[in-house]
Amino acid sequence: MTKRRTVLAGATAVSAATLLGAAPRAAAADGTGTGTGTTTGTGTPATSSAAQKDARDAIRKVNADMRGNYAALKADLAQRLSPMIVVTNTATGGQFTLVHNGTLETVQPVPEYFELAKSIAHVPLGIYSILAQYLANKVPNVPNAARIDAHDLEMVAAKGQADHSWTTPLTNFQTTLTTARNKLTAANLPKDLQDSCKFILDEAVHYIDATLHDQAFDIASFDVFSSRVYPRIRTNMVFASQAQISGIEGQLQKWRTKLGDAAWNDLYVVVFSIWTTSVLNQASIIIKRCMNQAKVDSHLIDVPTAEILSDPIAVARDNLARIVQDNVAAEMVFAADAEIATALKGRQDLLSEEILNQLGTNGTADPAAYTGIAGATAAGKDACPWHQARKADRISA
Structure with a gap:
C-alpha cells in the first residue's frame, strides 16, 4: 500500500535528481523550479505569466472551496453537539455550563x-x-x-x-x-x-x-x-x-442524574484555561474521573487560552465541532491508512511527519544531524513522538 509519506518524498525534484546522479537546477524565485523558465523548442516561454497565474489561481480555488465546505459542515455540527459541559477557569473555582438539546445551564459550583x-x-x-x-x-x-x-x-x-x-x-x-x-x-x-x-x-x-x-x-x-x-x-x-473537588463532583452528579447514564456516557467536556495552568488543570483532573472512561481521551478537551474568553460557549462549539468532524473524517477519508487517520484525529499536523522524515532528525539544531532531502532516512520517523506512540501500540498489541 502506498503511504502518503512515500508519495511526497518521491515527488521532490531534489530527491529524484540525486537518485539519478544529476545535480538539481536552482529553483527560480517565482517557484517554477528552474532559473530560466520552461521553454518551447523555439526558446519562448511555454505559458505566459497571465496564463500561469490563472492556472495557479484555479488550483488555489480547490483548497478554498474545500475550506468553505468544511466550514459549512462545522457550523452546522456545532449547533447539534450535545450533551456538552463547557468549563471556564475563574478565581471562584470555575464557571460550568451544561449544553443539552439546545438549552444552557450555567453554574459556579465551588464553595466560596x-x-x-x-x-x-x-x-x-x-x-x-x-x-x-x-x-x-x-x-x-x-x-x-x-x-x-x-x-x-x-x-x-x-x-x-x-x-x-x-x-x-x-x-x-x-x-x-x-x-x-x-x-x-x-x-x-x-x-x-x-x-x-x-x-x-x-x-x-x-x-x-x-x-x-x-x-x-x-x-x-x-x-x-x-x-x-x-x-x-x-x-x-x-x-x-477540598472545596473544588466537593463542589465540582456534586454538580456533575446532579447533571448526570438529569441526563441519565446513556446520555452521560456520550458527554463532551471542553475546559478553557490560561496557558500557564493548562497542564494538569484542576477542573480537568476532577471531571476526568467522573466521565465514561472509555471515551474520556477523545471527549475531554483541554484548550489553553491567552485570556478569559468573552463567549466560551461559541468557542467551545467551534473547537469541538472541528475535533468531532475530524475524528469521523479521519476514518472515512483515510480508511486505507490507519496511521494517517490517527494523525488527522489528533493534534499533529499531517505534514509534520513528512517534515521530520525529510530532515532525518527530531528537530535538533545540530547541522551534522541533517543529511539533506535525498539522504533523509527513517531517523526522522523514529524520532517522531507520534510514531513512537504508534510503535508502542503495535508492540503492546
Missing part, C-alpha cells in the same frame, strides 16, 4: 472558601509582583540560582534598585492586607483556615514594615519571609482543593 483560601495564599506573589521590577538584574546567590534564566531576570528586573517607586504600591498593598487581617474573624472561615490566613497576613505586614523602614530589599530576605509562610500556604491549598 475556595476563593478566600487562594486569595490569602497569593499574598507572597502579590508582594513579589510589586518588587520584581526593582530587584538587581543579576542572578542572586540562592539555592535555586541554576534554575533562574539570567536573561529572563534581566527582562523582569528592568528598573533596578536605584529606583524607589515601589514604596507607594507596597504601602497600598500593606493597607489592603491590614484591612483583611482586622476583618478576618468576621469572615467565619473554618478554624484551621482562619488560623492559617492570620499567620500569613501577620508575617506579610511585618515583612513590609521592615522593607519600608530599610528602604531596601533583596531576594534573599524575601525568601526568608516566603519560607516562613509556605507551610500555611499549603494549608490553604488543602482547603481550596
Whole structure:
C-alpha cells in the first residue's frame, strides 16, 4: 500500500535528481523550479505569466472551496453537539455550563472558601509582583540560582534598585492586607483556615514594615519571609482543593442524574484555561474521573487560552465541532491508512511527519544531524513522538 509519506518524498525534484546522479537546477524565485523558465523548442516561454497565474489561481480555488465546505459542515455540527459541559477557569473555582438539546445551564459550583483560601495564599506573589521590577538584574546567590534564566531576570528586573517607586504600591498593598487581617474573624472561615490566613497576613505586614523602614530589599530576605509562610500556604491549598473537588463532583452528579447514564456516557467536556495552568488543570483532573472512561481521551478537551474568553460557549462549539468532524473524517477519508487517520484525529499536523522524515532528525539544531532531502532516512520517523506512540501500540498489541 502506498503511504502518503512515500508519495511526497518521491515527488521532490531534489530527491529524484540525486537518485539519478544529476545535480538539481536552482529553483527560480517565482517557484517554477528552474532559473530560466520552461521553454518551447523555439526558446519562448511555454505559458505566459497571465496564463500561469490563472492556472495557479484555479488550483488555489480547490483548497478554498474545500475550506468553505468544511466550514459549512462545522457550523452546522456545532449547533447539534450535545450533551456538552463547557468549563471556564475563574478565581471562584470555575464557571460550568451544561449544553443539552439546545438549552444552557450555567453554574459556579465551588464553595466560596475556595476563593478566600487562594486569595490569602497569593499574598507572597502579590508582594513579589510589586518588587520584581526593582530587584538587581543579576542572578542572586540562592539555592535555586541554576534554575533562574539570567536573561529572563534581566527582562523582569528592568528598573533596578536605584529606583524607589515601589514604596507607594507596597504601602497600598500593606493597607489592603491590614484591612483583611482586622476583618478576618468576621469572615467565619473554618478554624484551621482562619488560623492559617492570620499567620500569613501577620508575617506579610511585618515583612513590609521592615522593607519600608530599610528602604531596601533583596531576594534573599524575601525568601526568608516566603519560607516562613509556605507551610500555611499549603494549608490553604488543602482547603481550596477540598472545596473544588466537593463542589465540582456534586454538580456533575446532579447533571448526570438529569441526563441519565446513556446520555452521560456520550458527554463532551471542553475546559478553557490560561496557558500557564493548562497542564494538569484542576477542573480537568476532577471531571476526568467522573466521565465514561472509555471515551474520556477523545471527549475531554483541554484548550489553553491567552485570556478569559468573552463567549466560551461559541468557542467551545467551534473547537469541538472541528475535533468531532475530524475524528469521523479521519476514518472515512483515510480508511486505507490507519496511521494517517490517527494523525488527522489528533493534534499533529499531517505534514509534520513528512517534515521530520525529510530532515532525518527530531528537530535538533545540530547541522551534522541533517543529511539533506535525498539522504533523509527513517531517523526522522523514529524520532517522531507520534510514531513512537504508534510503535508502542503495535508492540503492546
